[in-house]
Amino acid sequence: MRFLVKPLNRYIEVLAEGKEGIVTFPTWVPGSYIIRELERFVVEIDGVRIGKNKFYVKNRFRYLVQALSKDQRELISTSNYLFINPPALFPFQTFDEEYCVKIDTNWQIHTTLRRVGDWFCAENYHEFVDSPIQASPNLKVIDIDENHKISTIDNIEDLFIKSLAKCIDEISKIFPNDIKEKYIFFFRRSDLNFGGIEHENSSAIVTTWDNKELIRLFVHEYFHRFNVKKIRPKDLKINYETESYTELLWFAEGITEYIATIIPLRAKVANINETLNYIANTLAWLTFPGIRRMSLAESSYTTWIKYYRKDNNFANIGISYYQLGLIVGLIMDLEMIKNGNSIYDLFKELYKIKEYTYEDIREISEKLGVSNLDELVYSRNPPIFNRLSEYFEIRFIDKGSPYYGLMLEGKKVIFVEDNSPADMAGIIQGDEIVAVDGAIKGLEYKDSIKLLINREGRLIELVVTLGKNPGHNLIIRGKGEIFKRWSGYDEGEGKSELKII
Ligand SMILES: [Zn+2]
Numbered sequence: 001m002r003f004l005v006k007p008l009n010r011y012i013e014v015l016a017e018g019k020e021g022i023v024t025f026p027t028w029v030p031g032s033y034i035i036r037e038l039e040r041f042v043v044e045i046d047g048v049r050i051g052k053n054k055f056y057v058k059n060r061f062r063y064l065v066q067a068l069s070k071d072q073r074e075l076i077s078t079s080n081y082l083f084i085n086p087p088a089l090f091p092f093q094t095f096d097e098e099y100c101v102k103i104d105t106n107w108q109i110h111t112t113l114r115r116v117g118d119w120f121c122a123e124n125y126h127e128f129v130d131s132p133i134q135a136s137p138n139l140k141v142i143d144i145d146e147n148h149k150i151s152t153i154d155n156i157e158d159l160f161i162k163s164l165a166k167c168i169d170e171i172s173k174i175f176p177n178d179i180k181e182k183y184i185f186f187f188r189r190s191d192l193n194f195g196g197i198e199h200e201n202s203s204a205i206v207t208t209w210d211n212k213e214l215i216r217l218f219v220h221e222y223f224h225r226f227n228v229k230k231i232r233p234k235d236l237k238i239n240y241e242t243e244s245y246t247e248l249l250w251f252a253e254g255i256t257e258y259i260a261t262i263i264p265l266r267a268k269v270a271n272i273n274e275t276l277n278y279i280a281n282t283l284a285w286l287t288f289p290g291i292r293r294m295s296l297a298e299s300s301y302t303t304w305i306k307y308y309r310k311d312n313n314f315a316n317i318g319i320s321y322y323q324l325g326l327i328v329g330l331i332m333d334l335e336m337i338k339n340g341n342s343i344y345d346l347f348k349e350l351y352k353i354k355e356y357t358y359e360d361i362r363e364i365s366e367k368l369g370v371s372n373l374d375e376l377v378y379s380r381n382p383p384i385f386n387r388l389s390e391y392f393e394i395r396f397i398d399k400g401s402p403y404y405g406l407m408l409e410g411k412k413v414i415f416v417e418d419n420s421p422a423d424m425a426g427i428i429q430g431d432e433i434v435a436v437d438g439a440i441k442g443l444e445y446k447d448s449i450k451l452l453i454n455r456e457g458r459l460i461e462l463v464v465t466l467g468k469n470p471g472h473n474l475i476i477r478g479k480g481e482i483f484k485r486w487s488g489y490d491e492g493e494g495k496s497e498l499k500i501i
Pocket of ligand 1: 220256
């Protein structure tokens with residue numbers, strides 16, 4: 001199929017050419033585990049609707065799409081900027097045919113699609129939709145090294161570019177060959193934080209202006225070039241119209257997050273205490289009831305309906321495979337290092353397999369020194385603190401301290417821990433604290449306090465009795481031979497800063 005794209009303000013007009021017959025608009029975007037219903041952007045089409053996301057069309061047809069999403073998984077078109085994640089704009093007929101696009105603009109255009117005259121082409125639909133397009137009169141290219149670039153309309157500090165180059169260099173120790181292929185980071189600052197999405201030869205990152213933690217985000221997306229794109233869970237199939245289930249997102253995402261945590265450390269662009277602070281905060285989020293209710297494998301299976309649809313109660317009902325996956329990656333790496341290997345060796349072995357199963361991961365990990373991976377992946381409430389205690393001293397600094405069990409954003413309750421004093425008193429997320437003991441003041445620790453709450457516009461009074469913190473915030477301290485081999489430092493300390501009252 002061929003598409004001539006005309007960017008308009010807030011809309012994109014497309015003249016398409018294919019065979020007379022059915023076209024299908026994707027239902028989801030690979031790399032993001034939620035049904036997005038991309039047909040919802042179509043506002044006009046020359047064709048007969050024959051289903052939710054299908055039309056019968058002539059061999060040439062025109063359609064108009066709304067392009068107002070700042071999310072790099074979707075589309076935006078303004079008077080000076082265009083970003084297309086192709087599954088959000090282009091329907092398919094058959095997968096194994098050439099797909100080409102031409103953008104009707106004299107702006108700078110960046111894409112990893114193959115250039116053919118004025119057109120950009122891919123061998124098949126899969127490659128076509130894995131290749132975003134960014135255009136703007138203000139677009140610039142920042143070279144990271146010979147093969148890696150950033151395409152952006154924003155400024156990026158030189159120091160960051162140098163740090164990223166060092167991280168890519170560190171990753172080349174694991175995958176020495178593929179690193180020489182061309183790669184683009186599409187990057188934009190925004191008023192919302194959308195994070196990143198991976199593609200084989202690029203990634204697209206949209207984050208807020210105040211986000212200073214860019215390096216981990218860039219390294220995470222870059223590592224997906226390997227873990228998910230070149231090597232991937234065998235059961236993670238792409239079907240553009242339905243959900244696809246795997247129990248291995250903890251490995252595809254969580255272990256990638258672990259790699260993104262240690263690569264800056266190994267590349268000496270993050271120091272040990274920063275790294276341990278991040279690990280401490282990750283661990284702190286794993287001290288809530290959710291870890292007793294959902295295993296790592298379950299969190300992967302259910303991501304479409306739980307993690308991707310989470311609300312503020314999520315820490316009570318489940319775990320993030322990013323967070324627990326990161327910690328399991330840490331445990332695996334330490335146990336491998338203890339045996340003279342490392343998680344780099346695991347990836348080198350998986351690279352030979354390309355499409356991996358859990359059995360592959362377990363078998364190779366066992367050979368490299370990891371014992372009982374099953375209990376970390378399949379049990380609810382896995383013994384992570386116990387397994388880490390061989391390498392780190394971990395101390396819960398708030399255990400036994402005065403506690404109500406809630407988190408606040410201003411006066412608004414954003415989280416209530418199950419079975420905490422706040423829960424027992426009847427507080428729920430979304431409640432606004434109007435008065436404390438009859439006065440307009442902040443919360444303080446007392447044996448019992450009377451809260452005047454605004455819930456859905458109604459005032460209610462609730463009495464909360466002080467309890468004891470079960471232990472959420474912690475200090476993680478590392479030293480010793482294995483710690484040194486893992487971090488390159490003699491010792492280090494990290495501290496979590498979860499704001500739970
Ligand atoms: Zn990811």
